[in-house]
Amino acid sequence: MAFDLTDILLSILKIAIILGIWLNVTPIMVWVERRGSALIQDRPGPNRVGPLGLLQSFADALKFIMKEDIIPAKAHKWLYTLAPTFGLLPAITTIAVVPWGRSFTIPEMHLFGRTLFEGGRWFNPIVADVSAGILVIFALASLGVYGITIAGWASANKYAMFGAIRASAQMISYELSLTLAAVSVLLVAGSLRLTEVVAQQTNYYFVLFDFIKLPAWNVLSPAMWLSFIVFTVSAFAETNRLPFDFAEAEAELVAGYHTEYSSMKFALFFMAEYMAMATMSALITTLYLGGWDIPWYNEPATFLGFLLSFAAFLVKMGFLLFVFVWVRWTIPRLKYDILMRLGWKVFLPMAFINIVIVAAFIAARWI
Amino acid sequence: MEYAIFFVFAAIAVVFALLVVLHRNPVVGALSLVASFFALAVMYVLLEAPFLAALQIIVYAGAIMVLFLFVIMLLNLQHMAEPATRPVQQFLSYTSSAAFAIGLIYYLLKYAVFEALPSGFFAADARTVGIRMFEAYVFPFEMVSILLLAAIVGALTLSGRMTGSREKVPAPEQPGVEAR
Amino acid sequence: MIPTHYFLILSAILFTIGVMGVLTRKNGITIFMCIELMVNAVNLTFLAYARQFHDVHGVIFVFFIMAIAAAEAAVGLAIFISLFHHRDTIDVDEANLMHW
Numbered sequence: 028m029a030f031d032l033t034d035i036l037l038s039i040l041k042i043a044i045i046l047g048i049w050l051n052v053t054p055i056m057v058w059v060e061r062r063g064s065a066l067i068q069d070r071p072g073p074n075r076v077g078p079l080g081l082l083q084s085f086a087d088a089l090k091f092i093m094k095e096d097i098i099p100a101k102a103h104k105w106l107y108t109l110a111p112t113f114g115l116l117p118a119i120t121t122i123a124v125v126p127w128g129r130s131f132t133i134p135e136m137h138l139f140g141r142t143l144f145e146g147g148r149w150f151n152p153i154v155a156d157v158s159a160g161i162l163v164i165f166a167l168a169s170l171g172v173y174g175i176t177i178a179g180w181a182s183a184n185k186y187a188m189f190g191a192i193r194a195s196a197q198m199i200s201y202e203l204s205l206t207l208a209a210v211s212v213l214l215v216a217g218s219l220r221l222t223e224v225v226a227q228q229t230n231y232y233f234v235l236f237d238f239i240k241l242p243a244w245n246v247l248s249p250a251m252w253l254s255f256i257v258f259t260v261s262a263f264a265e266t267n268r269l270p271f272d273f274a275e276a277e278a279e280l281v282a283g284y285h286t287e288y289s290s291m292k293f294a295l296f297f298m299a300e301y302m303a304m305a306t307m308s309a310l311i312t313t314l315y316l317g318g319w320d321i322p323w324y325n326e327p328a329t330f331l332g333f334l335l336s337f338a339a340f341l342v343k344m345g346f347l348l349f350v351f352v353w354v355r356w357t358i359p360r361l362k363y364d365i366l367m368r369l370g371w372k373v374f375l376p377m378a379f380i381n382i383v384i385v386a387a388f389i390a391a392r393w394i
Numbered sequence: 395m396e397y398a399i400f401f402v403f404a405a406i407a408v409v410f411a412l413l414v415v416l417h418r419n420p421v422v423g424a425l426s427l428v429a430s431f432f433a434l435a436v437m438y439v440l441l442e443a444p445f446l447a448a449l450q451i452i453v454y455a456g457a458i459m460v461l462f463l464f465v466i467m468l469l470n471l472q473h474m475a476e477p478a479t480r481p482v483q484q485f486l487s488y489t490s491s492a493a494f495a496i497g498l499i500y501y502l503l504k505y506a507v508f509e510a511l512p513s514g515f516f517a518a519d520a521r522t523v524g525i526r527m528f529e530a531y532v533f534p535f536e537m538v539s540i541l542l543l544a545a546i547v548g549a550l551t552l553s554g555r556m557t558g559s560r561e562k563v564p565a566p567e568q569p570g571v572e573a574r
Numbered sequence: 575m576i577p578t579h580y581f582l583i584l585s586a587i588l589f590t591i592g593v594m595g596v597l598t599r600k601n602g603i604t605i606f607m608c609i610e611l612m613v614n615a616v617n618l619t620f621l622a623y624a625r626q627f628h629d630v631h632g633v634i635f636v637f638f639i640m641a642i643a644a645a646e647a648a649v650g651l652a653i654f655i656s657l658f659h660h661r662d663t664i665d666v667d668e669a670n671l672m673h674w
Contacts, residue, residue: 106421158519162448166435169456173428176460180421180467192468199460219445219520400576404584411588411611415595420603427607430588434614437584440576441621446636450617453640458610458647465651466603469658477665479598487597495590499583506582508626511575516625518633526634538641545645552652554659 033148041154045122052305053298054084056348063352094290101183102287110181111288111295114174117167118302124160125309126222128152128319129336131328152333153222160220161213164310165206168265172198174299175267175284182287191284193363194267200370201264201271207378208258211385212245212314215394225318242322246315250388253381255315257374262307264370266300269355273363308347309340316343400440407433424462431455443518581622588615602654602664606647613643 058073058081065072073080098107130151136143157163172195179191216224231240232247245251264271285296312318319336326332361369388394406429413426431454438447527535588611595608617636624632654664661668 103421106425157444159444159448162445162452162520166448166451166456169452169460170428172456172460173425173463176463176467177425188467192464195460195464199457202456396576400580404580407584408587408591411591414604414607414611415591415598420601420607423604423607427611430611431614434618437581437618438621441581441625443621443624443633446621446633449637449640453644454610454614458644461647461651462603462607465655469655469664477600477667479600484598487594491590491594491597494593495586498586498590502582502586503579506579508578511578511626512628514628516628518624518630522630523633523637526630527637531634534638538638542641542645545648549648549652552649553655 033144037148037150038154041152045127045154046119049119049122049302049305050298053301054088056301056304057084057087059349060352060355063349064356067353067356088294091290091294096290096292097287099183099287103181103183106177106181107287108292110174110178111292111299112174113177114171114296114299115302116174117169117171118299118306121164121167121306122309123154124157124163124221125306125313126151126153126156126225126318127309127337127340128333129326129328130222131330131333133330150333151222152337156220156222158220160218160222161209161224162219165202165209168205169199169202171265171299171303174296178288178296179284182284184287187284187286190286193273194284197271197273197363197366197370198265198267200367201261201374204257204370204374204378205261205265207375207382208254208261209314211251211254211378211381214382214385214389215245215248215251221313221318225313225320228317229320240323242317242320244315244317244320244322248394250385250394251315251381253377253384257378257381258314259311261370261374262311263351263354264366266303266307266351268300268304268351270358270361271366273360273366304348304351305344308344308351311347312340312343316347396440399436403433403436406430407437420466421463424459424466427462428455428459431459442516445518445520445523578622578626581618585615585618585622588612588618600665600667602657602666602669603651605666606650606654610643610647613639 061083062072062080073083076082076086098104130149132147133144133150134147135145155163175191175198176195179187179189179194182188212224213219216227218224228243228245230243232243234240241247246255263269285293288296319340320326321335321339324335326336385394410426410430410433414423414430417423417426431450435447435450435455438444438450592608592612592615595611596605599605599608617639620632620636620639624630624636657669658664
């Protein structure tokens, strides 16, 4: 197989951009979470370190690095150290199949006396456009259960073990409704690739008088409202965020599966949770909110169009991340048996019913 | 390039499979099997079946092995000391399986005739499999779903958790709210 | 393109490791994991031949094998759980009530 150098360099550039953004999500989200929750709870929040407390994340990172790293005596050393990386794996790798901008043609450039990108080169801002696109996300997200289970088991602590069993049971239950809710969207898009899901959402549902156009975002279609609700709530449950964070509830189980973790290992769990939140937000925008599409504007296939679409993607993702923080302080935590009952008896049937509704709409040619 | 990927992941698959067989702690064995399945999923991608690779990770590594791990952890099996196998049994099993492997590979390389791989795109994606599944293989498909239902009912019965088999204890009143 | 016999040899090696595990170990769960390893080796063989002959039937067969292996894992583990409840051990040599 012949690889040309430009392909490899562009892929490395795409990976660098995505990793750069995703690794920086955690410090930004820490600040947003603390100031946002302070705003909701009518208190100042961190405002000592830097203007508006913006450097608080650096102070936190410094604290994590300098803390003493304790491994409990009875813990299984290898698995105890390996567990946070298991948690990080889905958070970082699943973003590889999400398109984050409009694909465009890099124009021919003449630099340093050489002609680069002769004849223009098509740049598709997605790290890996595999044919089984969204299944890769579900596959890698289902590996996140191992991080929690091994963390709880390897800590040799019964509270950690309880928290781990509960959290992993919750995650595998809500994975089902997550997957089935996404199936409705895939039925409409007709493909597993996320690029085609977004491409289908760049059209318009109906055009009245030539200027009243409803963008074909999946959230605006009544056939998919149920699956939007199921997907969003399951995304909350998958990332172990309130109202579904019974497993790491500070008041009940000490700290759940990361009770015995300190310093950098705990920081890795922390990072994994925020990165999973960011990935889920990216996924919700791609499936339901139109991905990188700016409504009512036909982005040209140039670098400027790409930048605008990238900005739109980041704005939508940022809004959803704020919704994550907002819901945290609005809805009380669900008790564990109610949580499991919701997952199996309410959301799973809702996801199934939505698949039937979407199939009926497609058969009746309303979509 | 593909050969490099093949050899690296084949080595990973074999090493972790050996770890499953040889390590005494079943939790480490279960996790090594997950790693082995992951390497096998990469093999499936090399065989131009990315749909099945994703399915392998979703079903095997993400569901079946989680089930294994739950059973091992909840029954606290890692503390159970496994008695040593009798040396006669060990010797016989190692030698016979080694002989089996050598014979298999030798006869495979000697007698199998492989034509060149046909050119063109091999479509093993979700669309092709789905169309076949609902047209030609719809009967086995429905039978498998009934089989899965039977497996669920069987698993519930065997582990003794049928509803109504335990007497219901009334939940105590919960005073106060959960302070955050 | 990697020739098919590479995959077949890998599959043979994995299958043999599984057989070794089933014959040697006494922990029931470990034996069960080696059985899953054997099933996966067979899956690899099916897919290798599916690619060799560009036949989608191999892929569909693997699909069904995965579903059936999932059902088998669930029921098998339930059997082990009930064995554990009765005998307090998972050693398969202890499951000898029907021994002569």
